[in-house]
Amino acid sequence: MRLYILLKLSLVFLANVTIANAAVLFDTWEKANVISPFYGCKYAVTNVALYCDTDQQYYFDCQCEDTVAIGTMAYCAITNNVNLKNFVNTYNENCVPLGYSKFTEEDIKTSYANVTKYIKSAEEYGSFNYTGDILRTPIAFTAFDYKIGFDTYYDYYQNCSWAIIFGFVSFGLWLLIFTIGGIYQLLFRYLTNNSLVRLHNATWFKIYKEPVSIFGIELGYFVVNKLDTLVLAANLLIYLVGSCWNYHSFEGNFFWAKRNAQISRYVGDRTGYLCMFPLNLAFLFAMRNNFLLWCTGWNFASFLNYHKFMSRIAILLAAAHGIAYWIFSVQDGDYAEAYEDAYWVAGVYAMVIGAAIVICANYTLVRKKLYEIFLILHIAMAVVFVVGIWYHLNPLEDAYYIIPVIGVWSLDRLIRLVRMFVIFGGYRSNKITIFKNNNGDNNDIFLRLDVDNFNKKLFKIKDGNFCFVYFATPLGFWQSHPFTIVKINENKNFSIIIKVKKGITSKIYNSILSSGQNSKNFKISIEGPYGSSKKELARQYDNLSVVAVGSGIAGPIGYLNHHRNTNVEEDNKNKNTLYWGVKSLNIVEAFMGELKILTMQNKNIQVFIYCKNLEENESDISDTKSTETVSSNTLLKILGPSVSIFPGYLNAYECVDNAFSENNSLLIMTCGLPKVCDETRYQFLKNLTLNQKKGSYNFVDESQVW
Structure with a gap:
């Protein structure tokens, strides 16, 4: 746990520590119409004559201290009818940092009144050496130079x-x-x-x-x-x-x-x-930890x-x-010299790193297939990128453009740590159980994380919430993976269903197998809960129908459990329905505890399970915690008559049609494969057109593609 905190803080605050060692330089937003008259005058008066040894185009000491130089600036300003307030402000922005006193509008007017007594045009003054002569007679600017x-x-x-x-x-x-x-x-x-x-x-x-x-x-x-x-x-x-x-x-x-x-x-x-x-x-x-997530309710x-x-x-x-x-x-003509500037080199490095981040993050091949490598590179490159941007902008006095990035990023990481180690309670031991099929399909294996060891006073869950799970393994402790929380009223604790893929989930699975058991305790920490709940919306409708696929049932199962405020007069209400498409029955066994409560405690819920790999001649397996999937007959005996199991694929169109045909006050919720969610929504809108005058209907898509 200490190692995790050390690594996390090191990566998160590396930019802050690096930046703290450098002076922060700020510039203001220079508005062209405000400052251009002053600088136009500076160019015009300096392009005509010099009044000090240090009088150059990009130096302002002479115009800040010399009476004649100040007079020519005042003459230029008032002759061109500029905004004196802006002119004086810009004057002071250049002179005060050099140690000179502030100018006022009255100073400019007084100087103008004085200089008009002596000012001459270059022709009136006569010949002089512009590059060498320091004049004590004010020379009038030319309109061309000012423009x-x-x-x-x-x-x-x-x-x-x-x-x-x-x-x-x-x-x-x-x-x-x-x-x-x-x-x-x-x-x-x-x-x-x-x-x-x-x-x-x-x-x-x-x-x-x-x-x-x-x-x-x-x-x-x-x-x-x-x-x-x-x-x-x-x-x-x-x-x-x-x-x-x-x-x-x-x-x-x-x-x-x-x-x-x-x-x-x-x-x-x-x-x-x-x-x-x-x-x-x-x-x-x-x-x-984004306020906008709560504000909009978007996922x-x-x-x-x-x-x-x-x-x-x-x-x-x-x-x-x-x-x-x-x-x-x-x-x-200064290409070679540019690469000697540290800010230029920092910008080049930041650009290359930023491009690498975007390319890696937008290729599923990298993000999905090599997740662990992607994640550590994403975080490390982001830190290098932010530091590079800082060293590129700070010498240009534009550091304030990157400071919000550093602040937002650091605050988010800090709140994540608070959620993990305060709200959840740090790394705690909880049991993980394997649920696998009996046909040898390694792409259809699930882990059930039963979380009963956590800070129950602070970690409060609502329907539809999700979280990020951290496993305290030697090589994977720094990873976080998003999962929807499985929680129903009757259980004080909650669960998370995890599909075994490559990376950390595969390591967890193999660790359990090597123990010779089908379950094992692991130290885990959970960051969350996140997400907004549609509970109040769901309760405004008499009936709830869920169309879900695979582990997508995790969120909707809570809504089904909590949908009605009371069991009173349940017999007079239509049944809520769950249409659930699964690849094999092992995922059903993983949700067995929740399904028992839904179907056997007078919840008035009908469950239709469509199993792609359902075999007609299944052997009857007893209800034990086995690594093999129970048969459909066993499931039907356990769950009772409220559950029906069919071979083949779930047909979202038929499910929606059935729901509309049986209910006049209906919320349809979907979660799971994107294609199924699209089909469900399409059919909902089609039925809504046909039935919008017959009842009240709504639709909620709980899917998230990470």
Whole structure:
């Protein structure tokens, strides 16, 4: 346990410790219309004459202390009718840090009144050496020089401002969406009109389709919904327009003379600023302890999709930033010198690491097949990435763009530790039991984790909650895996059903087998519970029908158990129904305890089990805790007449049709294979159209694709 805490804290706070050793530099948002008049005047007056030995374009000591230089600045400002308040503020931003006193508007006006008595044009003054003579007579600026200076600074700072503006537009869009989502959740929870239900399920639902594959490599499910598509498309449009819109270049720009160099620099600056906005959102959406999850009631899988999408946008913008700056450095002739700057090198490393994170995270081959390797690399590379971004931004005085990322990420990790070691109670010994089939299918083996040793005072569970499980194994203690919690009222404790795959679950399974038993105690810790409950919504309908597949029954089984407030007059109500598709009966045996309570304690629930691998001539196996699956006959004897078992696949269309034909006040809930959830929703909407005037209906999809 101590080793776990040490590793976790080391990875999580590495960025914080590294950053703490460096001074934090902050710059303000420089608005072009505010500062350009001052810098335009500075360029114009310095381009005409020098008034101090240190009078240069990018140095301000002379204009801060010399009376003649100050006078020429005042003359430029008032002659051009600039906003004196902004002019004086910018003046002080340059002079006060150098140790000079603050200027006031009256100082500028007084200086102007004085300088007009002596100021001359360059022609009136006569010949002088601009590079060597220090004049004591004020020389009037030229309109051409002021325009060049103003336009140079304005285009540069306005270009950066456009990035910030479009970034805030994106933030505003998400704020609007989450506000609407929060309000909508309240309306949807308490207003169950069929038209509202149709709106909800026709515009705000997942479309899983089939796993997307390219060249035989499975990339994962296209897990979005119609509203998600619009929101993400709108974000993409905002960042696309923000990256491409309204660039200016002109001959005579005193920063960069070449127009193509100006454009490449502006593209680099804008995409650089802009990429920090989706990056902050990406880290926010990845938080498990996310206020938005509670506010909207959306599931964690949706936020993981947002996290992935915003990460991709951030990396694409960062790539555009890097490429544009590379082009600019070549055009400007300082490519070799650029790589001597530590901030430049840090940016290159951060870009490479960020791209690697996104590529690995978006390939199912890496994320699913090599999960342990993926997870440790994901965390380690994220830490390196954040540190690299810090050392890239801090010398540019832009560290405040990455500080929210560090704060959000660190806070989330801290709360995770609190959930594990305070709310749950740390690592505690609990029993894990094997449930396997008798046909040798290694892809159809389940583990049941029965959790009775935990902090019962603080760890409170609601229907539909999920959690992350940590196993205290020598090589896998740092991993966390998401599972839905199995909990019914009659049990003080709870369970988690785990399908055996590669990695840690396979190691747990083999460890139990090597003990010669079918169960074994392991030290585990649980982070949670997470997720919002649809309990109150379910209770507004007389009947609940569940269409589930495999271990997808874990969440809905709690709703079935808790659906009705009382058993009074149950005989006069239609039965709640569970339509459950399984590969073999071992998963049914894993849920045996909960099924007994559902079917044998006057719950008025009918269970229909559809078993793909059900054999007609099964041997009758006694009800013992065996590593072999019990037969259908044995299950029927144990569970009673409320359970029916059929060979073959579950037909979601028929299940929904049956539910509608028997009930006028109905909530249909689905969970499990994405394809089955899609079919269930499709048939629900079809039946809702035919029956919307006959009764009250609703639909809940409890599935999450991690």
